[in-house]
Amino acid sequence: MLYENDDLAKLVADMTGECCIELFAAYGVALKPCDGQFVNTEDLVFSGAIGFIGADVRGSCLLVGDPAPIVMSSPSGNPRDWTGELTNQLVGRLKRKFLGFGLEVQLTIPVVLSGVHLQPAATRKRSPRLFGTDTGSVMVWVEVESEPGFALGEEVVDGAGTEGDILIF
Numbered sequence: 001m002l003y004e005n006d007d008l009a010k011l012v013a014d015m016t017g018e019c020c021i022e023l024f025a026a027y028g029v030a031l032k033p034c035d036g037q038f039v040n041t042e043d044l045v046f047s048g049a050i051g052f053i054g055a056d057v058r059g060s061c062l063l064v065g066d067p068a069p070i071v072m073s074s075p076s077g078n079p080r081d082w083t084g085e086l087t088n089q090l091v092g093r094l095k096r097k098f099l100g101f102g103l104e105v106q107l108t109i110p111v112v113l114s115g116v117h118l119q120p121a122a123t124r125k126r127s128p129r130l131f132g133t134d135t136g137s138v139m140v141w142v143e144v145e146s147e148p149g150f151a152l153g154e155e156v157v158d159g160a161g162t163e164g165d166i167l168i169f
Contacts, residue, residue: 002058002145009126009144011152012094016061016142017129019093023086024131024138027073031131031138046070046079047113048087052095054105059144061094062128063087066136084110090140102156 017033024031047064063086067079074082087110095105128141 003148004143004145005150008057008146008151009142012059012144013126013129013142015097016090016094016140017131019090019097020063020129020131020138020140023090023093024069024073027075029069029073029133031069031133034130034132034137036130042116043067044114044116046083047115048083048110049113050087050091050110051108052091052105053108054098054103056150057103057105057144057146059142061087061091062141063090063138064128064141065138068135069133069138072133072135080112080114083114084112087112094142098152100155101152103152 021031021033043066045064045066047062049060049062051060052058063083065083065086070079070083070086071077073086076082088107091107095107098105128139131138131140
C-alpha cells in the first residue's frame with residue numbers, strides 16, 4: 001500500500017514548480033511564484049490533469065491556468081488542446097528530473113477540462129503552487145504517494161537528457 005510522505009511530497013512539489021516555470025519560459029511566458037491562492041472567479045479557466053506511476057511511487061499533477069497565459073504560450077492558439085500538451089510536457093519534465101534520481105515512472109494521457117471554479121480538492125496540508133504573469137495566473141498541484149520509507153536520495157545521473165532529446169528506456 002502506498003502512503004503520502006510529507007518530505008517526498010514537498011520535494012516533488014518543488015520540482016514540479018521549477019518545471020512549470022521552465023516550461024512556460026520555453027514558450028516566452030515568464031511566470032513568477034506568488035503567495036496566496038488561485039482566485040475563484042466566474043471567468044473560464046483551462047485545466048489539465050495527468051497521472052504517473054512507478055515501482056515505488058504514484059501521483060497526479062493538475063495544471064490550471066487563466067486563458068491569457070495559456071494562449072500566450074500556445075503556438076497554435078487552441079487553448080484546450082494546448083492545455084493538454086502543456087500538462088503532458090510539464091509532467092514529462094518532472095519525469096526527466098525523476099530519471100536523474102534513477103526513478104522511472106510511466107505517464108497517463110492528459111485529461112483536459114475547462115470551466116469556472118476549477119481547483120484541486122486538497123487531501124493534506126499542502127497548497128497548490130501559484131504563479132503569476134501580468135495577464136493571469138497559473139496553478140500547479142501535485143500529489144505523490146510512495147512505499148513506506150521511500151526517498152529519492154542523491155542524484156545518481158548527471159542530468160537525464162536535455163529538452164528535445166529522445167530517451168529510450
